[in-house]
Amino acid sequence: MTKGQEAQPRGHLLIRQYLRTLDQSPGVYRMLGETGEVLYVGKARNLKARVSSYARPSGHSARISRMIAETSSMMFLTTRTEVEALLLEQNLIKQLKPRYNVLMRDDKSFPNILVTGDHPFPQIKKHRGAKKEKGSYYGPFASAGAVNRTLNQLQKVFLLRSCSDATFETRTRPCLLYQIKRCSAPCVGYVDEAGYQELVTDAERFLRGKSTRMQGQLARQMEEAAEAMEFERAAALRDRIRALTQVQSAQGINPKGVTEGDVIALHMEGGQACVQVFFIRANQNWGNRDYYPRTGSGAEAAEVLAGFVGQFYADKEPPRLVLLSHDIEDRDLMAEALSERAGRKVQVVVPQRGERVELVESARRNARESLARRMSETATQARLLNGLAEAFDLDAPPARIEVYDNSHIMGADAVGAMVVAGPEGFIKSQYRKFNIRGDSLTPGDDFGMMKEVLTRRFSRLLKEDPDRQSEAWPDLLLIDGGQGQVSAVHQILVVLGVEDIALIGVAKGVDRDGGKEEFHRIGRSPMALRRGDPVLYFLQRLRDEAHRFAIGTHRAKRAKAVSATPLDEIAGVGATRKRALLAHFGSAKAVSRAGLADLRAVAGISETLAEKIYDHFHERG
Structure with a gap:
């Protein structure tokens, strides 16, 4: 530092200087370190009041004191409402990953079940990602394994096809799934469109939690078939009832009082945290997943859980009910923010009695057991990394x-x-x-x-x-x-x-x-x-x-x-038109040899597109 040059203030002295420029608007603030890295992102109902709490030289937890001491500058962004501030705060945390914030480290998307809506014989399949395809989506499920198990059950009970549209169009005889009673073989006409649609309707009722009423309907249909001496149909209905009963008995958690909700429970120990999430949809347990958020250098349980909930639903649609193991600050504000994101009312509840408490306790027990396993594995991993450093003369055990x-x-x-x-x-x-x-x-x-x-x-x-x-x-x-x-x-x-x-x-x-x-x-x-x-x-x-x-x-x-064809290279020929061309001509090679008139005859292929396809294969000027 040269003569006459004053040191720039840091910590609470620096923060105090910002108070002169702040008003009582809601908004988001960022605390920055010496090199400009973001240390912490927070939201406030009243920016001036919140920031003034950091301007005090004492009275903070060890974690907050360290954060204040490292602060070299701050940034502010005002919002119209506190809900906007909360949503912006969580988006910035996910994007910037500040050291002192609670950070959810696993943000993979969840799979859903899709019943397609663009085919007379809808397909049932696993779907992950943006919901762009036409049809009805059911989920989310905790994992691909949970989806696969449910699809397997649905195939047994409702006999819906899982094959792609392209495979469906080219079948000439039933596949193995029909032989093992997992499909009704609509591809070869073993069930008509009306009969298949009844199966689809039943499957969607099951996915919406209407299985009990549906089971009664199946029983009545079986009796009617038996009285009419339609013994094959009665036997098929009996098999579906049996499969449905097995599905219901195999589900570990079937809460009667929670139709749609997420159960989120936290357990903390030794500076580490585990959050367990149970997915309850249609009064059924659709799986659970554990998370290990970074605790922001020593955050308390309420802050860890609040940070997790905000980030968890930043890119996911929240259910109608969120059950928490711990109360969080501004729980009503969180419910309002989630409701705004979902476009309907979302309740955030810390249950006190009854079935909901049992659900939370089950999730909390899973969180405690998962964290114990992880801590044991981490200790073993630490010994291995130390041994690796020693065996190869590394300066320190490798962190990555x-x-x-x-x-x-x-x-x-x-x-x-x-x-x-x-x-x-x-x-x-x-x-x-x-x-x-x-x-x-x-x-x-x-x-x-x-x-x-x-x-x-x-x-x-x-x-x-x-x-x-x-x-x-x-x-x-x-x-x-x-x-x-x-x-x-x-x-x-x-x-x-x-x-x-x-x-x-x-x-x-x-x-x-x-x-x-x-x-x-x-x-x-x-x-x-x-x-x-x-x-x-x-x-x-x-x-x-x-x-x-x-x-x-x-x-x-x-x-x-291997599955690619020359049709993939033609602009305007998407999956639907590609299927139509292959179904009409039998192969991509036959498409390449087709004349303009033949191409125009294909459903969905306009005259302009037919010319484009013809030009692609014939290099016509």
């Missing part, structure tokens, strides 16, 4: 390990894969796949593929975070390969200026025995770990996970390439 692998068949459909592991195990939300783009690569050139993957990965990191401040930077790279592969990767890192990242290559021993891996490092002789060493098993598991992910990515890419 990135493992790379390639997969291809003779260079075709080549992909690169990156998996990530840390103190809490595999971090699947951080996995990345890379479609190999290098046209100049020799087929099967693993060195060239790895060079492309690493160059793209670290060039992007350098662009997004040149100062290497974020947690996205790895401490250790693990490469599937020997000395040649390690040297090639090291050269890439040198060119990019990040050669200080530890690098280990894992190669099978001379006889390719799974217990005799050799480990290669720059400037060191190859080494091996003794059989039975937990660190050896840990490294094998990391390598095998990268291999599994790479192969799965490659297979998906190859399957997509």
